[in-house]
Amino acid sequence: MSRWEVVIGLEIHTQLATNSKIFSGSSTAYGAEPNAQASLVDLGYPGVLPVLNVEVVRMAAMFGLAVNATVAKRSIFARKNYFYPDLPKGYQISQYELPIVVGGELFIRDDAGDEKRIRITRAHLEEDAGKSVHDEFEGSTGVDLNRAGTPLLEIVSEPDLRSAKEAVAYMRKIHSIVRYLEISDGNMQEGSFRCDANVSVRQVGQVELGTRAEVKNLNSFRFVEKAINFEIARQIDVIEDGGVVVQETRLYDSDKDETRSMRSKEEANDYRYFPDPDLLPVEIEDSFVEEVRRSLPELPHVKCARFIAEYALKEADAEILTVSRALADFYEEVAKTTAGDSRIAANWIIGDLSALLNRDNIDIQDSPITPIALAGLLDRITDDTISGKIAKEVFDGMSTGEGSADEIIAAKGLQQITDVSALDAIVAAIIDANPAQVADYRAGKEKLLGFFVGQVMKETGGKANPGQVNQLIKQKLS
Numbered sequence: 001m002s003r004w005e006v007v008i009g010l011e012i013h014t015q016l017a018t019n020s021k022i023f024s025g026s027s028t029a030y031g032a033e034p035n036a037q038a039s040l041v042d043l044g045y046p047g048v049l050p051v052l053n054v055e056v057v058r059m060a061a062m063f064g065l066a067v068n069a070t071v072a073k074r075s076i077f078a079r080k081n082y083f084y085p086d087l088p089k090g091y092q093i094s095q096y097e098l099p100i101v102v103g104g105e106l107f108i109r110d111d112a113g114d115e116k117r118i119r120i121t122r123a124h125l126e127e128d129a130g131k132s133v134h135d136e137f138e139g140s141t142g143v144d145l146n147r148a149g150t151p152l153l154e155i156v157s158e159p160d161l162r163s164a165k166e167a168v169a170y171m172r173k174i175h176s177i178v179r180y181l182e183i184s185d186g187n188m189q190e191g192s193f194r195c196d197a198n199v200s201v202r203q204v205g206q207v208e209l210g211t212r213a214e215v216k217n218l219n220s221f222r223f224v225e226k227a228i229n230f231e232i233a234r235q236i237d238v239i240e241d242g243g244v245v246v247q248e249t250r251l252y253d254s255d256k257d258e259t260r261s262m263r264s265k266e267e268a269n270d271y272r273y274f275p276d277p278d279l280l281p282v283e284i285e286d287s288f289v290e291e292v293r294r295s296l297p298e299l300p301h302v303k304c305a306r307f308i309a310e311y312a313l314k315e316a317d318a319e320i321l322t323v324s325r326a327l328a329d330f331y332e333e334v335a336k337t338t339a340g341d342s343r344i345a346a347n348w349i350i351g352d353l354s355a356l357l358n359r360d361n362i363d364i365q366d367s368p369i370t371p372i373a374l375a376g377l378l379d380r381i382t383d384d385t386i387s388g389k390i391a392k393e394v395f396d397g398m399s400t401g402e403g404s405a406d407e408i409i410a411a412k413g414l415q416q417i418t419d420v421s422a423l424d425a426i427v428a429a430i431i432d433a434n435p436a437q438v439a440d441y442r443a444g445k446e447k448l449l450g451f452f453v454g455q456v457m458k459e460t461g462g463k464a465n466p467g468q469v470n471q472l473i474k475q476k477l478s
Contacts, residue, residue, distance in 0.1 A: 006232050007200045007209055008161035012174050014153045014184045015128070015192040016059050022127050022151035023050030023093065023279075030190050034133075034144040042149040044089035049278050052077075056151045057282060059183040060100045060125055061292045063153060066177050066299055067120055069104030071289050077125075077279040081272045086130030086143050094154075096273045099124035100282065106177070107301070108169040110162070118170050119158035126152050147191075153183070159198070159209065164228035168221050171195060172323075176300050180325045194219040199231045201239070210235070211245040215252055215259055227252035231259050303328055311335055311342040320350055326364045330371050337375035340382035348374065352392070356399055369398050377405040389462045390414050417463045420472075423456075426464070427472045430455045441477055449473060 021028055024041035040048045064071040076098040079091040104120030130145035155174060161167045175193055178184040186193045195218050200210035215231055218224045230252075235245050250259040298306070300322045307318040307328075322328045331349050335342040353374065357367060377394055380386050386394060386409060397408040409415060417423060430452060431438055441448040452473045456464055 003203055004201050004232075004236055005204050005206070006162055007159045007202065007212075008163075008167050008228060009159040009198045009212075010155075010157045010161065010167055010171060011196040011198070012155040012157075012171060013128075013194050013196075014155060014174075014178050014186075016056050016151040016153055017182065017184050018053055018055045018059070018151055020053060021149035022053050022056050022125065024149050026149060028150050030187075032146055034142065035146060038130075038145040038148055042088075042145055050093065050276075052279060052282070053151065056125055056153075057100065057284070058292060059181070060123065060153055061284070061289060062181050062183055062296060063123055063155070063178065064101035064104065065289070065293050065296060066181060067104035067106055069120060069123070070102045071284060071292075072098060072100050072102055073284050073286075074098065075100040075124075075282045075284075077276045077282070078273045079276050080126075082270075084129065084132075085141065086132050086145065086148070088130070088145065088148065092127060092129060093276055093279070094126035095124035098281075100284075106170070106173050108166060108173055111165055116160075116166070118160045118166075121156045121158050123153055123155045126154055128152050153178075159200075164225040164232070167197060167228055168225050171221060171224060173300075176323055180297055180300055182297075182325075188219045188221075191219060195224060197224060197228050197231075199228055199235070200245070201232060201235045211247050213245065213247065213259075214249045216249055216262065218252060223252060223254055226254075226257055227259055230257060234259065297325070300328075307331075311346070313343060313346055317343075317346045317350060321346060324364070330364050330367070333371035334375045334378070337372055338378045338382070340378045344381070345375070345378055348378065348395075352395055368401065369395070373398060373404060380405050380409060384416055384465055385409060386414055386416055387462060387464070387466055389457070390416070414463065416465050417460055420468065423460075423464055423468055423472055426456055426459055427452075427469065427476060430459065431473075431476055438477065449477075452477075 015028075018028060020026060021042065024039045026039045026042055027037045029037070041050055061071045075095055077093050078096040080094045080096070081091040083090055099122045101123035104123070105117055106120070107115050107117055110116040128147045128150040130143055130148040133142035133144055136142055157170065161170060175186050178193070179186045184192055188194065197215045197218060198212045199215060200212035202208065202210040213231060213235070215227050218227055231250070238245050246264070248264050249262045251262045252259050304315075304318045304322040307313050307321060308315060313321070321331045327349075331346060334345045334349065338345055353367065353369065356362075356369075357364060362368075377391060377398065380394070381388060381391050394405050394408050394414065397403070397412075398405060402408050403411070434452070434455070437448050437451055441452075449470070453466065453469055456469045456473070457466070
C-alpha cells in the first residue's frame with residue numbers, strides 16, 4: 001500500500017423528510033403496501049404535470065447554509081433519460097448544470113487524527129426511482145413504485161477522501177448534519193440515507209487520477225468501509241497483475257464481502273440531459289435565504305465547541321455527545337439539572353447509559369432513565385449519599401423501573417457509611433487481620449493500599465466512603 005494512493009469521492013443520497021413527494025401529493029410514509037402511494041404523476045401517465053413541493057427547496061437551502069455553501073438564486077430541473085422497469089416515465093427529474101446548492105465544506109479527522117477539510121462540489125434535488133423486487137416472485141420481478149417521486153438531496157463531494165475510514169467519517173458528519181437540521185430521519189435501513197462511492201487508486205506522486213469504479217447503494221457505515229477496502233485491494237491487484245481498471249458501476253455483496261460488476265459506467269451525455277419543459281426554473285430571493293438562515297439550529301461543530309468551553313469536556317467526549325441532537329439535548333438537560341460535575345454526567349451518559357441503550361437497541365429519546373432521573377442519581381454521588389460503586393446498582397434498578405434514585409437507596413438501605421468511628425473500627429480490624437500485608441506495605445509496597453481498601457469495601461458491602469477509607473488506612477499504616 002505504501003506505493004499507492006487512494007482517491008475517493010462520495011455521492012450521498014438523502015431522503016428529505018417531507019410528508020408528500022417532490023412533484024406530487026402522494027405520501028412518503030414508509031412501509032405501505034406496494035404501489036399504494038403512487039399517483040398518476042408518479043406513474044408517468046401522459047397529460048399530468050409535476051408541481052414542485054416548496055418544502056424541498058427550503059430543506060436544500062438549510063443544508064447549503066449548514067455547510068457554508070452557496071444557495072443558488074436560480075436552479076433548473078432537468079430530465080435524466082434512461083430505461084429501467086422502476087422508472088415509468090423513462091426519465092428521472094434531477095438537476096444537472098444548475099443545482100440548488102453549489103460548493104461547501106466540512107471538516108473531519110483524518111487517519112492521523114488531524115483535522116482535514118473535505119470540499120463539497122454540489123447538492124442537487126431529484127426524485128427517487130421505484131424499487132424492483134427480485135426475490136418474491138418465482139422467475140419474475142415485481143415493481144413497487146411507492147418510492148417513485150420521493151424527494152432526494154444528492155450531496156456530491158470532491159475526491160478529497162484518502163481512505164475508507166475517512167469516507168465513513170465524512171459520511172457520519174453529513175448524517176449528523178441532516179438529522180440536526182431535521183431535513184431527514186437518516187434511517188439507513190429504510191433507504192433514507194445511502195451513498196455511492198467512487199474509488200480509484202494511483203501511484204504515490206502521480207498527479208493524474210486513476211480510473212474510478214462506482215460502488216452503488218451502500219446503506220450502512222460498516223458496508224461503506226468494507227466495500228471501499230475491498231475495491232481498493234481489487235484495483236491494486238488488477239494493476240499489479242498487468243491489467244487495466246475499467247470505469248464501471250459495481251455492487252457490494254455483503255454476504256461474500258466483495259464487489260462485483262453491474263454495468264459499464266455511463267457518462268453524462270449517455271443520459272441526454274435537457275431542461276424539463278414542465279418545470280419552471282427555481283428562483284430564490286435573498287429574503288428567503290435569510291429566513292432559512294435564521295431558522296437553523298445550533299449545528300454539531302458549534303455545539304461541540306460550546307460544550308468544551310461551557311462544561312469543560314474533553315474534545316473526544318464532546319464530539320460523542322454532539323453526534324445526535326437528541327443525545328446532546330439529553331446531556332445538556334442532565335448537566336444543567338445536576339448539582340454535580342458536568343464531566344461526570346458526560347461519563348455516565350457515554351458509558352453506562354449508552355451501554356444500556358445499545359444492549360436493548362433503544363434510542364436516546366426512549367431511554368427508560370430520564371435526564372432528571374439521571375441527574376438525581378448523580379446528586380446522590382456528589383453529596384456522598386452513595387459511592388460510585390453503589391450508584392451502578394441504583395442505576396440498574398432505575399433502568400428496570402424500580403423507582404427514582406432516592407426511592408431505591410431508601411428501599412435497599414444503600415446509604416454510604418460516613419460515621420468515622422464506625423469506619424475506624426472496621427479499618428482497625430482489617431489491619432489486625434492482615435499483619436503480613438501490613439509489614440509489606442510499610443516496607444515500601446504501597447500498592448497494597450488497594451488491597452486494604454478492597455477489604456473494607458467488602459466488609460461494608462460497598463457502602464463505605466472510599467475517600468474516608470483511604471485516609472483512615474493511610475493514617476493507621478503510617
